[in-house]
Amino acid sequence: MMQLRNEYDVVVAGAGIAGISAAVKAGSLGASVLLIEHYPFLGGMSSAGMVSPFMKSVSGDKELVQGIYKDVEKGMRNMGGMIDNGFYSWAFRSIANHLLHENNVEVAYNTDVIAAEVENGRITFLSIATPHGISRLYAKQFIDTTGDAQLVALGNFPWLKGDEKTGKLQALTLFFRMGGIDVQKTAEYSKQHKEDFLPWMDFQYDFSRIISIAGYKGLIEKAKKEGRFPEDVDYVFFTTLPASGEGAFNTTNILGIDPSSSGALTEAEKIGHKQVAQIVDFLNRDVPGFEDAFLIDTAVQVGVRETRRAVAQYMMTGDDILKAAKFDDVVARGCYGVDIHGQKDEESRMDDLEEGAWYDIPLRSLRVKDAENLMVAGRCIGATREGHAALRIQPTASATGEACGATTALAVKLGVALDDVPYERVREELKYNIE
Ligand SMILES: Cc1cc2nc3c(=O)[nH]c(=O)nc-3n(C[C@H](O)[C@H](O)[C@H](O)COP(=O)(O)OP(=O)(O)OC[C@H]3O[C@@H](n4cnc5c(N)ncnc54)[C@H](O)[C@@H]3O)c2cc1C
Numbered sequence: 001m002m003q004l005r006n007e008y009d010v011v012v013a014g015a016g017i018a019g020i021s022a023a024v025k026a027g028s029l030g031a032s033v034l035l036i037e038h039y040p041f042l043g044g045m046s047s048a049g050m051v052s053p054f055m056k057s058v059s060g061d062k063e064l065v066q067g068i069y070k071d072v073e074k075g076m077r078n079m080g081g082m083i084d085n086g087f088y089s090w091a092f093r094s095i096a097n098h099l100l101h102e103n104n105v106e107v108a109y110n111t112d113v114i115a116a117e118v119e120n121g122r123i124t125f126l127s128i129a130t131p132h133g134i135s136r137l138y139a140k141q142f143i144d145t146t147g148d149a150q151l152v153a154l155g156n157f158p159w160l161k162g163d164e165k166t167g168k169l170q171a172l173t174l175f176f177r178m179g180g181i182d183v184q185k186t187a188e189y190s191k192q193h194k195e196d197f198l199p200w201m202d203f204q205y206d207f208s209r210i211i212s213i214a215g216y217k218g219l220i221e222k223a224k225k226e227g228r229f230p231e232d233v234d235y236v237f238f239t240t241l242p243a244s245g246e247g248a249f250n251t252t253n254i255l256g257i258d259p260s261s262s263g264a265l266t267e268a269e270k271i272g273h274k275q276v277a278q279i280v281d282f283l284n285r286d287v288p289g290f291e292d293a294f295l296i297d298t299a300v301q302v303g304v305r306e307t308r309r310a311v312a313q314y315m316m317t318g319d320d321i322l323k324a325a326k327f328d329d330v331v332a333r334g335c336y337g338v339d340i341h342g343q344k345d346e347e348s349r350m351d352d353l354e355e356g357a358w359y360d361i362p363l364r365s366l367r368v369k370d371a372e373n374l375m376v377a378g379r380c381i382g383a384t385r386e387g388h389a390a391l392r393i394q395p396t397a398s399a400t401g402e403a404c405g406a407t408t409a410l411a412v413k414l415g416v417a418l419d420d421v422p423y424e425r426v427r428e429e430l431k432y433n434i435e
Helices: 017-028 067-078 089-102 148-154 183-192 215-224 262-285 318-324 383-391 395-412 423-429
Strands: 007-013 033-035 104-110 114-121 124-131 133-144 158-159 176-179 212-214 236-240 247-249 294-298 308-310 330-334 339-340 349-352 360-364 375-376
Touching: 007 017, 007 395, 017 033, 017 089, 017 133, 017 395, 033 133, 033 176, 033 183, 067 089, 067 395, 067 423, 114 148, 124 148, 133 148, 133 395, 148 308, 148 375, 176 183, 176 262, 183 212, 215 236, 262 294, 318 339, 318 383, 330 423, 339 383, 375 395, 383 395
Parallel strands: 007 033, 007 133, 033 104, 133 375
Antiparallel strands: 114 124, 124 133, 158 308, 176 247, 176 294, 212 236, 236 247, 330 360, 339 349
Protein backbone atom coordinates (compact mmCIF):
# COMPACT_ATOMS: atom_id res chain seq x y z
CA MET A 1 0.00 0.00 0.00
CA MET A 2 1.29 3.44 -0.92
CA GLN A 3 2.23 5.74 1.96
CA LEU A 4 2.17 9.42 1.01
CA ARG A 5 5.36 11.25 1.81
CA ASN A 6 5.05 14.89 2.76
CA GLU A 7 7.71 16.16 0.33
CA TYR A 8 8.33 15.67 -3.40
CA ASP A 9 10.34 17.38 -6.12
CA VAL A 10 7.22 18.09 -8.18
CA VAL A 11 3.56 18.03 -7.17
CA VAL A 12 0.98 18.01 -9.94
CA ALA A 13 -2.63 18.85 -8.98
CA GLY A 14 -5.34 17.38 -11.23
CA ALA A 15 -5.12 14.10 -13.18
CA GLY A 16 -6.73 15.01 -16.49
CA ILE A 17 -4.72 14.54 -19.68
CA ALA A 18 -2.62 17.65 -18.90
CA GLY A 19 -1.71 16.52 -15.37
CA ILE A 20 -1.02 12.94 -16.44
CA SER A 21 1.31 14.14 -19.21
CA ALA A 22 3.07 16.56 -16.83
CA ALA A 23 3.58 13.89 -14.16
CA VAL A 24 4.75 11.22 -16.62
CA LYS A 25 7.30 13.60 -18.16
CA ALA A 26 8.66 14.85 -14.83
CA GLY A 27 8.85 11.24 -13.57
CA SER A 28 10.65 10.10 -16.73
CA LEU A 29 13.32 12.75 -16.09
CA GLY A 30 14.03 11.40 -12.63
CA ALA A 31 12.05 13.81 -10.43
CA SER A 32 10.07 12.43 -7.49
CA VAL A 33 6.49 13.23 -8.46
CA LEU A 34 3.11 13.14 -6.75
CA LEU A 35 -0.06 13.49 -8.82
CA ILE A 36 -3.09 14.53 -6.76
CA GLU A 37 -6.63 13.79 -7.92
CA HIS A 38 -10.06 14.57 -6.52
CA TYR A 39 -11.67 11.47 -8.07
CA PRO A 40 -10.67 7.89 -7.26
CA PHE A 41 -9.66 7.44 -10.93
CA LEU A 42 -7.68 9.15 -13.68
CA GLY A 43 -8.68 11.21 -16.69
CA GLY A 44 -10.73 14.30 -15.81
CA MET A 45 -12.71 15.33 -18.88
CA SER A 46 -11.18 12.46 -20.92
CA SER A 47 -12.77 10.01 -18.51
CA ALA A 48 -15.30 11.51 -16.06
CA GLY A 49 -16.46 13.84 -18.85
CA MET A 50 -16.53 10.93 -21.40
CA VAL A 51 -15.06 13.31 -24.01
CA SER A 52 -14.16 11.55 -27.27
CA PRO A 53 -12.70 12.06 -29.90
CA PHE A 54 -9.30 13.77 -29.66
CA MET A 55 -9.50 16.99 -31.65
CA LYS A 56 -7.23 17.95 -34.50
CA SER A 57 -3.45 17.96 -34.02
CA VAL A 58 -2.33 17.29 -37.61
CA SER A 59 -2.10 20.11 -40.12
CA GLY A 60 -1.23 19.23 -43.70
CA ASP A 61 1.44 16.55 -43.33
CA LYS A 62 2.63 17.83 -39.93
CA GLU A 63 1.85 15.86 -36.79
CA LEU A 64 2.12 18.68 -34.28
CA VAL A 65 1.78 16.76 -31.03
CA GLN A 66 3.92 13.73 -30.40
CA GLY A 67 5.49 12.57 -27.14
CA ILE A 68 3.22 11.30 -24.36
CA TYR A 69 0.09 12.06 -26.38
CA LYS A 70 1.27 9.54 -28.99
CA ASP A 71 2.08 7.00 -26.26
CA VAL A 72 -1.49 7.36 -24.97
CA GLU A 73 -2.92 6.92 -28.46
CA LYS A 74 -0.73 3.92 -29.24
CA GLY A 75 -1.57 2.23 -25.94
CA MET A 76 -5.32 2.69 -26.47
CA ARG A 77 -5.15 1.36 -30.05
CA ASN A 78 -3.20 -1.70 -28.90
CA MET A 79 -5.90 -2.59 -26.36
CA GLY A 80 -8.71 -2.11 -28.90
CA GLY A 81 -10.01 1.00 -27.15
CA MET A 82 -9.36 3.50 -29.96
CA ILE A 83 -9.72 3.81 -33.73
CA ASP A 84 -8.89 6.97 -35.67
CA ASN A 85 -9.35 9.67 -33.02
CA GLY A 86 -12.28 8.06 -31.14
CA PHE A 87 -11.66 6.25 -27.84
CA TYR A 88 -13.27 4.81 -24.71
CA SER A 89 -12.76 6.24 -21.22
CA TRP A 90 -11.73 2.80 -19.87
CA ALA A 91 -8.89 2.63 -22.40
CA PHE A 92 -7.73 6.12 -21.41
CA ARG A 93 -7.70 5.24 -17.70
CA SER A 94 -5.87 2.00 -18.35
CA ILE A 95 -3.03 3.45 -20.44
CA ALA A 96 -2.69 6.46 -18.13
CA ASN A 97 -2.28 4.11 -15.15
CA HIS A 98 0.38 2.16 -17.02
CA LEU A 99 2.39 5.23 -18.07
CA LEU A 100 2.32 6.74 -14.58
CA HIS A 101 3.43 3.46 -13.01
CA GLU A 102 6.21 2.97 -15.59
CA ASN A 103 7.58 6.42 -14.78
CA ASN A 104 7.48 6.04 -10.98
CA VAL A 105 4.79 8.64 -10.40
CA GLU A 106 2.93 8.34 -7.10
CA VAL A 107 -0.79 9.07 -7.34
CA ALA A 108 -3.03 10.24 -4.49
CA TYR A 109 -6.73 9.68 -5.29
CA ASN A 110 -9.66 10.99 -3.26
CA THR A 111 -7.44 13.95 -2.47
CA ASP A 112 -8.33 17.62 -2.83
CA VAL A 113 -6.02 20.58 -2.70
CA ILE A 114 -7.77 23.02 -0.38
CA ALA A 115 -5.17 25.71 0.37
CA ALA A 116 -1.78 27.00 -0.75
CA GLU A 117 0.75 28.71 1.51
CA VAL A 118 2.76 31.32 -0.40
CA GLU A 119 5.86 33.25 0.68
CA ASN A 120 7.42 35.85 -1.62
CA GLY A 121 5.72 34.44 -4.72
CA ARG A 122 6.75 30.88 -3.85
CA ILE A 123 4.35 28.12 -2.83
CA THR A 124 5.86 26.54 0.26
CA PHE A 125 3.20 23.89 0.89
CA LEU A 126 -0.30 22.82 -0.10
CA SER A 127 -2.98 21.72 2.33
CA ILE A 128 -4.68 18.59 1.09
CA ALA A 129 -7.85 16.90 2.29
CA THR A 130 -7.95 13.09 2.13
CA PRO A 131 -10.37 10.60 3.69
CA HIS A 132 -7.89 10.48 6.61
CA GLY A 133 -7.89 14.21 7.28
CA ILE A 134 -5.99 17.32 6.34
CA SER A 135 -2.23 17.40 5.89
CA ARG A 136 0.60 19.46 4.40
CA LEU A 137 2.47 18.69 1.23
CA TYR A 138 5.81 20.30 0.41
CA ALA A 139 7.49 20.43 -3.01
CA LYS A 140 10.09 22.37 -4.95
CA GLN A 141 7.80 22.84 -7.95
CA PHE A 142 4.03 22.77 -8.46
CA ILE A 143 1.92 22.30 -11.59
CA ASP A 144 -1.74 23.34 -11.70
CA THR A 145 -3.71 21.06 -14.02
CA THR A 146 -6.98 21.22 -12.10
CA GLY A 147 -8.83 22.58 -15.13
CA ASP A 148 -10.16 25.37 -12.89
CA ALA A 149 -6.80 26.97 -12.00
CA GLN A 150 -7.43 26.02 -8.36
CA LEU A 151 -3.80 26.35 -7.24
CA VAL A 152 -3.52 29.72 -8.95
CA ALA A 153 -6.62 30.95 -7.13
CA LEU A 154 -5.72 29.38 -3.77
CA GLY A 155 -2.26 30.99 -3.95
CA ASN A 156 -3.83 34.39 -4.74
CA PHE A 157 -2.03 34.54 -8.06
CA PRO A 158 -3.84 36.38 -10.90
CA TRP A 159 -6.53 34.64 -12.97
CA LEU A 160 -9.35 35.47 -15.37
CA LYS A 161 -12.72 33.93 -16.06
CA GLY A 162 -14.92 34.08 -19.16
CA ASP A 163 -15.26 36.67 -21.88
CA GLU A 164 -13.23 39.84 -21.23
CA LYS A 165 -16.22 42.11 -21.97
CA THR A 166 -19.36 40.12 -21.08
CA GLY A 167 -18.02 37.61 -18.54
CA LYS A 168 -19.85 34.84 -20.41
CA LEU A 169 -18.56 31.28 -20.08
CA GLN A 170 -18.89 28.55 -22.67
CA ALA A 171 -21.91 26.22 -22.57
CA LEU A 172 -21.72 22.96 -20.60
CA THR A 173 -22.43 19.50 -22.04
CA LEU A 174 -23.29 16.19 -20.41
CA PHE A 175 -21.88 13.56 -22.77
CA PHE A 176 -23.69 10.26 -23.30
CA ARG A 177 -23.12 7.06 -25.28
CA MET A 178 -25.62 5.02 -27.24
CA GLY A 179 -25.42 1.57 -28.81
CA GLY A 180 -27.49 -0.28 -31.39
CA ILE A 181 -27.38 2.58 -33.91
CA ASP A 182 -27.82 1.67 -37.57
CA VAL A 183 -25.09 4.09 -38.60
CA GLN A 184 -25.42 3.42 -42.34
CA LYS A 185 -29.15 4.10 -42.25
CA THR A 186 -28.84 7.36 -40.34
CA ALA A 187 -25.95 8.45 -42.60
CA GLU A 188 -28.12 7.69 -45.64
CA TYR A 189 -30.87 9.86 -44.12
CA SER A 190 -28.38 12.73 -43.77
CA LYS A 191 -27.46 12.49 -47.48
CA GLN A 192 -31.11 12.82 -48.40
CA HIS A 193 -31.71 15.83 -46.09
CA LYS A 194 -28.45 17.76 -46.41
CA GLU A 195 -30.17 21.07 -45.60
CA ASP A 196 -30.94 19.76 -42.09
CA PHE A 197 -27.27 19.18 -41.25
CA LEU A 198 -24.39 21.47 -40.25
CA PRO A 199 -22.47 23.23 -43.07
CA TRP A 200 -19.13 21.53 -42.28
CA MET A 201 -20.49 18.07 -43.10
CA ASP A 202 -19.30 16.62 -46.43
CA PHE A 203 -21.49 13.46 -46.37
CA GLN A 204 -18.53 11.32 -47.60
CA TYR A 205 -18.72 8.43 -45.14
CA ASP A 206 -16.12 5.70 -44.65
CA PHE A 207 -17.81 3.25 -42.27
CA SER A 208 -14.52 1.55 -41.38
CA ARG A 209 -13.50 4.79 -39.64
CA ILE A 210 -14.88 7.16 -36.98
CA ILE A 211 -17.58 9.34 -38.54
CA SER A 212 -19.29 12.48 -37.24
CA ILE A 213 -22.88 13.51 -37.88
CA ALA A 214 -24.40 16.82 -36.76
CA GLY A 215 -27.89 18.03 -37.52
CA TYR A 216 -31.45 16.63 -37.79
CA LYS A 217 -32.65 20.22 -37.57
CA GLY A 218 -36.00 19.64 -39.34
CA LEU A 219 -36.94 16.74 -37.09
CA ILE A 220 -35.82 18.71 -34.01
CA GLU A 221 -37.96 21.71 -34.96
CA LYS A 222 -41.02 19.46 -35.13
CA ALA A 223 -40.23 17.80 -31.77
CA LYS A 224 -39.67 21.20 -30.15
CA LYS A 225 -43.09 22.36 -31.33
CA GLU A 226 -44.53 19.32 -29.62
CA GLY A 227 -42.67 20.21 -26.41
CA ARG A 228 -40.58 17.02 -26.30
CA PHE A 229 -37.10 18.31 -27.14
CA PRO A 230 -34.87 20.62 -25.03
CA GLU A 231 -35.31 24.26 -26.12
CA ASP A 232 -31.58 25.07 -25.72
CA VAL A 233 -30.39 22.24 -28.00
CA ASP A 234 -30.28 23.11 -31.72
CA TYR A 235 -28.84 19.95 -33.24
CA VAL A 236 -27.74 16.40 -32.40
CA PHE A 237 -23.98 15.84 -32.75
CA PHE A 238 -22.35 12.44 -32.38
CA THR A 239 -19.16 10.66 -33.38
CA THR A 240 -18.99 6.91 -33.68
CA LEU A 241 -16.84 4.79 -31.34
CA PRO A 242 -14.62 1.75 -32.02
CA ALA A 243 -17.45 -0.78 -31.56
CA SER A 244 -19.94 -1.06 -34.38
CA GLY A 245 -23.20 0.85 -33.82
CA GLU A 246 -21.94 2.95 -30.88
CA GLY A 247 -21.75 6.72 -30.68
CA ALA A 248 -20.57 9.41 -28.25
CA PHE A 249 -23.04 12.31 -28.12
CA ASN A 250 -21.76 15.85 -27.64
CA THR A 251 -25.31 17.20 -27.80
CA THR A 252 -26.76 18.48 -24.54
CA ASN A 253 -26.40 22.24 -24.19
CA ILE A 254 -26.56 23.60 -20.66
CA LEU A 255 -26.73 27.38 -20.63
CA GLY A 256 -26.67 30.22 -18.10
CA ILE A 257 -24.49 28.41 -15.56
CA ASP A 258 -21.11 29.38 -14.10
CA PRO A 259 -19.73 25.95 -13.17
CA SER A 260 -17.25 27.33 -10.62
CA SER A 261 -19.56 26.62 -7.67
CA SER A 262 -20.94 23.32 -6.43
CA GLY A 263 -24.51 24.67 -6.36
CA ALA A 264 -24.27 25.57 -10.05
CA LEU A 265 -22.84 22.15 -10.90
CA THR A 266 -25.76 20.50 -9.09
CA GLU A 267 -28.15 22.49 -11.26
CA ALA A 268 -26.18 21.59 -14.39
CA GLU A 269 -26.41 17.85 -13.56
CA LYS A 270 -30.19 18.18 -13.19
CA ILE A 271 -30.59 19.95 -16.53
CA GLY A 272 -28.12 17.63 -18.30
CA HIS A 273 -29.89 14.42 -17.30
CA LYS A 274 -33.29 15.83 -18.25
CA GLN A 275 -31.94 16.77 -21.68
CA VAL A 276 -30.38 13.31 -22.20
CA ALA A 277 -33.72 11.60 -21.50
CA GLN A 278 -35.54 13.84 -23.99
CA ILE A 279 -32.88 13.52 -26.70
CA VAL A 280 -32.72 9.71 -26.46
CA ASP A 281 -36.51 9.49 -26.66
CA PHE A 282 -36.49 11.80 -29.70
CA LEU A 283 -33.81 9.73 -31.46
CA ASN A 284 -35.71 6.48 -30.84
CA ARG A 285 -39.03 7.89 -32.03
CA ASP A 286 -38.09 10.23 -34.87
CA VAL A 287 -34.67 9.52 -36.38
CA PRO A 288 -34.14 6.76 -38.98
CA GLY A 289 -31.37 4.45 -37.82
CA PHE A 290 -32.11 4.92 -34.09
CA GLU A 291 -35.22 2.72 -33.83
CA ASP A 292 -33.37 0.02 -31.82
CA ALA A 293 -30.69 2.23 -30.32
CA PHE A 294 -30.29 2.41 -26.53
CA LEU A 295 -28.57 4.57 -23.94
CA ILE A 296 -25.40 2.84 -22.68
CA ASP A 297 -24.22 5.44 -20.20
CA THR A 298 -23.98 9.11 -19.32
CA ALA A 299 -20.70 10.76 -18.29
CA VAL A 300 -19.84 10.75 -14.59
CA GLN A 301 -20.03 14.54 -14.58
CA VAL A 302 -21.24 17.38 -16.78
CA GLY A 303 -18.44 18.48 -19.11
CA VAL A 304 -16.96 21.89 -18.32
CA ARG A 305 -15.28 23.79 -21.15
CA GLU A 306 -14.32 26.98 -19.37
CA THR A 307 -13.91 28.36 -15.84
CA ARG A 308 -10.85 30.14 -14.42
CA ARG A 309 -7.61 30.38 -16.40
CA ALA A 310 -4.26 31.73 -15.21
CA VAL A 311 -2.78 35.09 -16.01
CA ALA A 312 0.57 34.03 -17.39
CA GLN A 313 3.78 35.82 -18.38
CA TYR A 314 2.40 35.74 -21.93
CA MET A 315 -1.32 35.48 -22.77
CA MET A 316 -1.99 33.65 -26.06
CA THR A 317 -4.63 35.54 -28.05
CA GLY A 318 -7.18 34.64 -30.73
CA ASP A 319 -4.96 36.54 -33.19
CA ASP A 320 -1.96 34.38 -32.23
CA ILE A 321 -4.07 31.33 -33.00
CA LEU A 322 -5.62 32.47 -36.27
CA LYS A 323 -2.45 34.18 -37.59
CA ALA A 324 -0.35 31.10 -36.73
CA ALA A 325 2.04 32.99 -34.40
CA LYS A 326 5.57 31.71 -33.84
CA PHE A 327 7.63 32.26 -30.67
CA ASP A 328 11.32 31.86 -29.75
CA ASP A 329 10.37 30.02 -26.56
CA VAL A 330 8.02 27.54 -28.28
CA VAL A 331 7.48 24.38 -26.23
CA ALA A 332 4.30 23.01 -27.85
CA ARG A 333 2.30 23.47 -31.02
CA GLY A 334 -1.31 23.29 -32.15
CA CYS A 335 -3.59 23.82 -35.12
CA TYR A 336 -7.10 23.77 -33.67
CA GLY A 337 -9.07 26.96 -34.23
CA VAL A 338 -11.17 29.19 -31.98
CA ASP A 339 -14.15 27.08 -30.87
CA ILE A 340 -16.64 28.86 -28.61
CA HIS A 341 -19.85 27.09 -27.62
CA GLY A 342 -22.06 30.13 -27.19
CA GLN A 343 -24.24 31.04 -24.25
CA LYS A 344 -27.71 32.51 -24.17
CA ASP A 345 -27.56 35.60 -26.43
CA GLU A 346 -24.15 34.62 -27.74
CA GLU A 347 -23.38 33.09 -31.15
CA SER A 348 -21.24 29.98 -31.22
CA ARG A 349 -17.97 30.32 -33.18
CA MET A 350 -15.65 27.93 -34.98
CA ASP A 351 -12.82 29.78 -36.77
CA ASP A 352 -10.36 27.37 -38.37
CA LEU A 353 -6.75 27.85 -39.46
CA GLU A 354 -5.81 27.15 -43.05
CA GLU A 355 -4.80 23.54 -43.70
CA GLY A 356 -1.03 23.24 -43.23
CA ALA A 357 -0.85 26.16 -40.76
CA TRP A 358 0.01 25.87 -37.07
CA TYR A 359 0.80 28.09 -34.09
CA ASP A 360 3.51 27.87 -31.45
CA ILE A 361 2.74 27.85 -27.74
CA PRO A 362 5.40 29.72 -25.74
CA LEU A 363 6.79 28.56 -22.41
CA ARG A 364 5.74 31.93 -20.98
CA SER A 365 2.03 31.05 -21.41
CA LEU A 366 2.60 28.19 -18.94
CA ARG A 367 4.41 30.40 -16.40
CA VAL A 368 2.00 31.99 -13.94
CA LYS A 369 2.61 35.71 -13.55
CA ASP A 370 4.39 36.59 -10.28
CA ALA A 371 4.72 32.91 -9.29
CA GLU A 372 8.20 31.51 -8.67
CA ASN A 373 7.43 27.80 -8.64
CA LEU A 374 4.00 27.30 -10.20
CA MET A 375 3.23 26.35 -13.80
CA VAL A 376 -0.11 25.72 -15.55
CA ALA A 377 -1.18 23.46 -18.40
CA GLY A 378 -4.30 22.22 -20.15
CA ARG A 379 -7.45 24.18 -19.45
CA CYS A 380 -5.64 26.46 -16.94
CA ILE A 381 -3.29 27.88 -19.62
CA GLY A 382 -2.57 31.61 -19.79
CA ALA A 383 -4.63 32.92 -22.71
CA THR A 384 -7.38 35.32 -23.61
CA ARG A 385 -10.84 33.78 -23.88
CA GLU A 386 -10.40 33.32 -27.64
CA GLY A 387 -6.93 31.83 -27.25
CA HIS A 388 -8.21 29.51 -24.55
CA ALA A 389 -11.06 28.36 -26.80
CA ALA A 390 -8.45 26.89 -29.17
CA LEU A 391 -5.88 25.64 -26.64
CA ARG A 392 -8.28 23.73 -24.36
CA ILE A 393 -8.46 20.55 -26.49
CA GLN A 394 -6.94 17.26 -25.35
CA PRO A 395 -3.86 16.98 -27.65
CA THR A 396 -2.80 20.54 -26.72
CA ALA A 397 -3.52 19.90 -23.04
CA SER A 398 -1.21 16.89 -23.23
CA ALA A 399 1.54 18.82 -25.03
CA THR A 400 1.42 21.75 -22.58
CA GLY A 401 1.37 19.33 -19.63
CA GLU A 402 4.42 17.55 -20.98
CA ALA A 403 6.22 20.88 -21.37
CA CYS A 404 5.48 21.76 -17.72
CA GLY A 405 6.72 18.35 -16.61
CA ALA A 406 10.00 18.86 -18.49
CA THR A 407 10.51 22.42 -17.24
CA THR A 408 9.87 21.68 -13.57
CA ALA A 409 11.98 18.50 -13.63
CA LEU A 410 14.86 20.44 -15.24
CA ALA A 411 14.59 23.18 -12.61
CA VAL A 412 14.96 20.50 -9.93
CA LYS A 413 17.78 18.69 -11.75
CA LEU A 414 19.78 21.87 -12.46
CA GLY A 415 18.99 23.32 -9.02
CA VAL A 416 17.75 26.58 -10.55
CA ALA A 417 14.60 28.71 -10.53
CA LEU A 418 12.02 28.27 -13.31
CA ASP A 419 13.18 31.60 -14.76
CA ASP A 420 16.66 30.15 -15.22
CA VAL A 421 15.64 27.00 -17.09
CA PRO A 422 16.68 27.65 -20.71
CA TYR A 423 13.81 26.98 -23.10
CA GLU A 424 16.30 25.32 -25.46
CA ARG A 425 16.91 22.68 -22.76
CA VAL A 426 13.16 22.18 -22.34
CA ARG A 427 12.86 21.64 -26.09
CA GLU A 428 15.73 19.13 -26.03
CA GLU A 429 13.79 17.08 -23.46
CA LEU A 430 10.71 17.30 -25.68
CA LYS A 431 12.79 16.28 -28.67
CA TYR A 432 10.08 14.26 -30.28
CA ASN A 433 7.49 17.00 -29.74
CA ILE A 434 9.29 19.93 -31.35
CA GLU A 435 11.57 19.80 -34.39
C1 LIG B 1 -18.33 18.89 -23.48
C2 LIG B 1 -16.92 18.95 -23.93
C3 LIG B 1 -16.58 18.52 -25.19
C4 LIG B 1 -15.25 18.53 -25.61
N1 LIG B 1 -14.92 18.02 -26.81
C5 LIG B 1 -13.61 17.81 -27.11
C6 LIG B 1 -13.26 17.02 -28.23
O1 LIG B 1 -14.11 16.54 -28.96
N2 LIG B 1 -11.93 16.79 -28.45
C7 LIG B 1 -10.95 17.33 -27.64
O2 LIG B 1 -9.78 17.06 -27.89
N3 LIG B 1 -11.28 18.09 -26.57
C8 LIG B 1 -12.58 18.33 -26.28
N4 LIG B 1 -12.92 19.03 -25.16
C9 LIG B 1 -11.88 19.70 -24.37
C10 LIG B 1 -11.12 18.75 -23.47
O3 LIG B 1 -11.84 17.58 -23.15
C11 LIG B 1 -10.70 19.40 -22.13
O4 LIG B 1 -10.47 20.76 -22.23
C12 LIG B 1 -9.41 18.73 -21.64
O5 LIG B 1 -9.65 17.32 -21.53
C13 LIG B 1 -8.99 19.34 -20.33
O6 LIG B 1 -7.93 18.58 -19.78
P1 LIG B 1 -7.22 19.08 -18.45
O7 LIG B 1 -6.27 18.00 -18.08
O8 LIG B 1 -6.72 20.47 -18.61
O9 LIG B 1 -8.39 19.21 -17.34
P2 LIG B 1 -9.46 18.17 -16.81
O10 LIG B 1 -9.63 17.03 -17.73
O11 LIG B 1 -10.64 18.99 -16.45
O12 LIG B 1 -8.78 17.58 -15.48
C14 LIG B 1 -8.71 18.30 -14.28
C15 LIG B 1 -8.62 17.30 -13.13
O13 LIG B 1 -8.33 18.00 -11.93
C16 LIG B 1 -9.08 17.44 -10.86
N5 LIG B 1 -9.20 18.48 -9.83
C17 LIG B 1 -9.85 19.66 -9.91
N6 LIG B 1 -9.71 20.36 -8.78
C18 LIG B 1 -8.95 19.61 -7.96
C19 LIG B 1 -8.45 19.81 -6.63
N7 LIG B 1 -8.68 20.93 -5.93
N8 LIG B 1 -7.71 18.83 -6.07
C20 LIG B 1 -7.46 17.67 -6.75
N9 LIG B 1 -7.90 17.44 -8.02
C21 LIG B 1 -8.62 18.41 -8.60
C22 LIG B 1 -10.38 17.07 -11.52
O14 LIG B 1 -11.08 16.07 -10.78
C23 LIG B 1 -9.91 16.55 -12.89
O15 LIG B 1 -9.67 15.17 -12.88
C24 LIG B 1 -14.25 19.04 -24.74
C25 LIG B 1 -14.59 19.48 -23.45
C26 LIG B 1 -15.91 19.43 -23.03
C27 LIG B 1 -16.25 19.85 -21.65
